[in-house]
Amino acid sequence: MSDPLRLGIAGLGTVGAGVVKIVRQKAAMLETRSGRRIEVVAVSARNRDKDRGVSLTQYAWEDDPVTLATRDDVDIYIELMGGSDGPAKASVEAALKAGKDVVTANKALLAHHGQALAELAEANGAVLRFEAAVAGGIPCIKALTEGLAGNDITRVMGVMNGTCNYILTRMEATGQGYNALFDEADKLGFLEADPNLDVGGIDAGHKLALLSSIAFGTQVDFDAVELEGIQRVSIDDIRQAADMGYRIKLLGVARMTGRGLEQSMAPCLVPANSALGQLEGGTNMVVIEGDQVGQVVLRGAGAGEGPTASAVMGDVMDIARGLRMTTFGQPAATLEKSVAAQAAVAAPxxxxxxxxxxxxxxxxxxxxxxxxxxxxxxxxxxxxxxxxxxxxxxxxxxxxxxxxxxxxxxxxxxxxxxxxxxxxxxxx
Amino acid sequence: MSDPLRLGIAGLGTVGAGVVKIVRQKAAMLETRSGRRIEVVAVSARNRDKDRGVSLTQYAWEDDPVTLATRDDVDIYIELMGGSDGPAKASVEAALKAGKDVVTANKALLAHHGQALAELAEANGAVLRFEAAVAGGIPCIKALTEGLAGNDITRVMGVMNGTCNYILTRMEATGQGYNALFDEADKLGFLEADPNLDVGGIDAGHKLALLSSIAFGTQVDFDAVELEGIQRVSIDDIRQAADMGYRIKLLGVARMTGRGLEQSMAPCLVPANSALGQLEGGTNMVVIEGDQVGQVVLRGAGAGEGPTASAVMGDVMDIARGLRMTTFGQPAATLEKSVAAQAAVAAPxxxxxxxxxxxxxxxxxxxxxxxxxxxxxxxxxxxxxxxxxxxxxxxxxxxxxxxxxxxxxxxxxxxxxxxxxxxxxxxx
Missing domain, CATH: 3.30.70.260 (ACT domain)
Known part of the structure; x- marks a missing residue:
């Protein structure tokens, strides 16, 4: 029997608690599938005493995620704190330098520092995976990186912010304006502490930058994503679009053009009868187009404890099974710096x-x-x-x-x- | 630099020719992504002289696929001949016994002999992968086996025979009966040599048996799939279903019930406004439901040169990258014999x-x-x-x-x- 695979988890919000529950409740199944026992050994969070619906007393507690990330008894460091810098970055770097594998759901961290972190992982023989950072439970990173690896990718699209899609679909359904639905989403707890991450398209833009790096073999370049939020979409726009057979979605589009890499995250009109047009509420969708496969559409829950924990566990199971992938689908040193081309492709x-x-x-x-x-x-x-x-x-x-x-x-x-x-x- | 990964391809129909083209035209990209050069070294087919739109003169030719499968210079044997027995089975067995990795698109072979072949692969340290056998270009085997490995799967569904979906959607669109559309599909070359493989649900049933093995950790049991074809679906049924807000699809459903594993491939009514209900023509869809992730929907081309070759190459790229998975998501010896439960779950x-x-x-x-x-x-x-x-x-x-x-x-x-x-x- 192999040694157990030992997890250290930093960040014990709903996703962290969800991962702990899966590891504990599905221990036998996970071991059967991967050939290794998987166990949590240590955890870290800001508040030790909060009730998380799952007992943590059997795990070592670390106040400092960097200490957690570098513990001798941690094989995989799971970073679920969020934030592009600060403790998240410091602890992921520390883990990779110590040769630990890292699984994270942190889109901001990778959108800003993905290239450096991928290089650091490879230099230390570690893997760095982030399925949970993009489109929640949908295994879209795996599909793009592995399943469709025989394709030249021609376009990647995604509706990847459930809060924006909720607001837009509720505007259409209720006839209420943006401000009313923003308030509704806020009351339901759907908004980030900084709502601009959601409604300004930043969160979804982070995700798009990660997808386009894999799709086109380029270094993550979030700064080149043309960002536009949904704040100026009015109920009139939604009605007019509907009259013409369209719906408005906060849509990410990435494609390689003759003039460079186009990445945009902006409200767009899409045909109402298309899969993207029919996407309701908080559900996410990723559309991948390859020269061989044609169009592949992936739909699923974009957030929440179960779906996000499912994605984290997909990465953990890969590592448990010895499936060790590069971060962005090819060695970090081979990722090219892209030339940013804003909306080079003509469109109505x-x-x-x-x-x-x-x-x-x-x-x-x-x-x-x-x-x-x-x-x-x-x-x-x-x-x-x-x-x-x-x-x-x-x-x-x-x-x-x-x-x-x-x-x-x-x-x-x-x-x-x-x-x-x-x-x-x-x-x- | 690693040694090149050498492919031997048996079966040079559109899919085989498509794989040759990808390996040749995308050599640099595949090497960048996988870290290994990938090359075809030998091929085999029934007719050596047929024009396949791609030159094969640079490859060794073998009349006998078993000889091809066991050549010293072949690392991966790619079986694209089809058929549950005969040369396909003999050559795959020979390859595995020789320790060669095998990639196949052969659903019939795996539906009938999957357990024995998975055991043979593991006994010889070889991998046996079959993404192209199920739902064409959709990377559904990978999603289920790897991406969603942290889930207890609760239900798997699929529309996985494009010919049947073509006939059913054309019946609704044209108002013509089954026989007229069967003839149309025949003229368009959409039907297998034995049309009952398509319209009798057998081909789709093979695919379902493979999905349910992975989903539920059970030995492939095609004989337990409750099979019903679309031959008796009338234009009246389609109209009546539409009146009630439904569409009729040849739908595969697998779920584990208290009484055992239910597997059925039969015409079903599904809500017209659901993703399954809206699936048109030859497109395939696989719906995976897990206790953590909820519902994940995957849509894409179910057949054709590009999509199927894309799936073959996904498996080849995994092997090139050293990602060596078990055939059905866990060691073959741990797959349980299932108890067949026919339609144990109540439904209208x-x-x-x-x-x-x-x-x-x-x-x-x-x-x-x-x-x-x-x-x-x-x-x-x-x-x-x-x-x-x-x-x-x-x-x-x-x-x-x-x-x-x-x-x-x-x-x-x-x-x-x-x-x-x-x-x-x-x-x-």
């Missing part, structure tokens, strides 16, 4: 703006688009509300650069009453 | 039958159901057609055993003009 756009009540206002907007080389697919103007007339425009395919040119031209016309909303229509 | 059923034109006929049918302990949710009788009156019944939840009892009682009433169609309504 949805535009909404308010026009002041002046003769010729609409013509000026149309002229601005024309001067930027953008042709109009549909345009609708509605009755004035508070001296501003809502105008909706769907363009034919254009680049983001041309669109920005048009928006700049419009801003000088003096007929636009507020900053236009511009949402890409993503072909899925 | 859809029934269609023809009644002869006699007073009291409908009452006799209702009485038969009542005597079997089955209560009726809805019942409709239509005008007589050719002296037979179509009757549709949706029952409340009942067991298959009770339903069979009711059907037996009905058959003695003398009022049923043909064998009733009985389809389970699966809650998804």
């Amino acid at each position: 756009y949805y535009l909404r703006m308010g026009l002041v009540d002046k003769p010729g206002a609409l013509a000026k907007v149309a002229t601005a688009l024309g001067e930027a080389g953008i042709s109009i697919n549909r345009m609708r103007q509605y009755d004035h509300v508070n001296e501003s007339a809502p105008v909706l425009i769907v363009t034919h395919k254009t680049t983001r650069a041309a669109l920005d040119d048009a928006l700049a031209r419009m801003s000088t016309t003096g007929v636009i009453s507020d900053t236009p909303v511009a949402l890409r229509i993503e072909q899925v | 059923y859809y029934l269609r039958m023809g009644l002869v034109d006699k007073p009291g006929a409908l009452a006799k049918v209702a009485t038969a159901l009542g005597e079997a302990g089955i209560s009726i949710n809805r019942m409709r009788q239509y005008d007589h057609v050719n002296e037979s009156a179509p009757v549709l019944i949706v029952t409340h939840k009942t067991t298959r055993a009770a339903l069979d009892d009711a059907l037996a009682r009905m058959s003695t009433t003398g009022v049923i003009s043909d064998t009733p169609v009985a389809l389970r309504i699966e809650q998804v």
Whole structure:
């Protein structure tokens, strides 16, 4: 019989407690499947006395996660504290330097320091895995890194922030505006301490940066993700999109273009009858497109104790079975620095703006688009509300650069009453 | 640099040719990702002279796949010939006995001999992988075996025969009957040489037996799969189902019940607005439910050169990376013999039958159901057609055993003009 595989867990929120429960309750099954006994030996959290629904008295307690991470009796350090720096980074680095394998659910840490940490892991013969950091329980990192390893990946897309998808789908279902649903999500405890991580698209952008590194063999480059939150999506946008057969999703899209790597996390219109369009509430979806496999769609719970703990345990089981993968699907030294290309691929756009009540206002907007080389697919103007007339425009395919040119031209016309909303229509 | 990983490929249909193309065209990428050069060294097929769209002259040719499988210069034997016995079985056995790793797309071989072959692989320190055997390009074997290894699996479902799904969705779209669409599928080359493998549910049943072995840690038991084809699904059934908000799919369902392992591959009604209900044409879907992760849905192409070759290459890349998994997710010796439980879980059923034109006929049918302990949710009788009156019944939840009892009682009433169609309504 092999030696047991000993876990040290830092961070005992719902996910940490969930991992402890699985290890304890499924000990026999996990040993049968992996050939090794898996046990928790030590834990760490900020508050020792909190009731976590599971007894921790049998495990050693460490106040300092760095001490936990480097204990002689810890084989895998499981980091579930979160945060891109601070104790999470320090303890993961300490663990890797000590040759410990690391499993983490920390998207911010990897989005900011993934390359350095992957190099550190390899230099010390350790593995660093992060299935739980992206799309909760969906084994999308494994699918992309391993299952689809024979493909040139052409595009990766994802709806990977359940809170945003909850707000957007509830706006459509209830007819309430963004602010009301933001408050509802807050009351339900769906928002991060800093809500901008959710509604500003940052959390989902972290996840996209990790997926695109694997997909395209590039170093994680979160700073190059074009980020736009859902704060400016109005109930009017949702209704207008629905009228045209679309739904609005906070959609991540990564693709390699002739001009570089495009990564965007922004509200987009997707066909209402597509798998992405039909995604409701807190569920996540990852869409992977490869030159051989075509389109693979993965759907599942994006958060919560069970799904996230399931993903952590998937990584733990890999290590228990001796399946030792590189962090981003190939040796860290072979990951290339990408060139960032913002929205290089042409797409149709949805535009909404308010026009002041002046003769010729609409013509000026149309002229601005024309001067930027953008042709109009549909345009609708509605009755004035508070001296501003809502105008909706769907363009034919254009680049983001041309669109920005048009928006700049419009801003000088003096007929636009507020900053236009511009949402890409993503072909899925 | 590691030694190259040398492939011997037997079976050079579209999938085999696809694998050759990937290995040749993506050599640099595969080497970067896996750390090993991957090359084809020898091939085998029935017809040496056929044009396969890819030059094979640089590879050694073997007429006998067993000779190919045991060549000294072959590290992985890739079996793409098909068939549960004959050369496929002989060559896979020979390869494993020689300590060669084996990758196959052969569902029939594994459904019939999976346990023995898994044991043989382990006895010889070889791995035997079969991602391409189930649901084409969808990395569902990997998701279930590895990604979700921390879960007790509660149910696995799948629409895994594209030809059947094509026929059923085309019946609904065109209003044509089964026979017309069978002919259409035949003309399009969608049918196996023995069409019963497709429309009889056998091919999909093979796949289900493999999934349920992994899901429940049991020895593959294809003979215990309750099989029913789509031949008796009529356009009336499809219309009636649609009226009630359902669509009919050839659905595989496996779950462990208190009475044993239930495996069925049969036409079922699923909600039209569910992911399974919305699956169109040749696309496949696998739904995995775990106690931790909840429901994970995987969708993708179920067949074709690219998708199937993608799955083969996923297995090859695992081996190239040194990721050596057991065949069914745990050591073959620990897989238990399952007890077969046919439809032990209660479900509502859809029934269609023809009644002869006699007073009291409908009452006799209702009485038969009542005597079997089955209560009726809805019942409709239509005008007589050719002296037979179509009757549709949706029952409340009942067991298959009770339903069979009711059907037996009905058959003695003398009022049923043909064998009733009985389809389970699966809650998804």
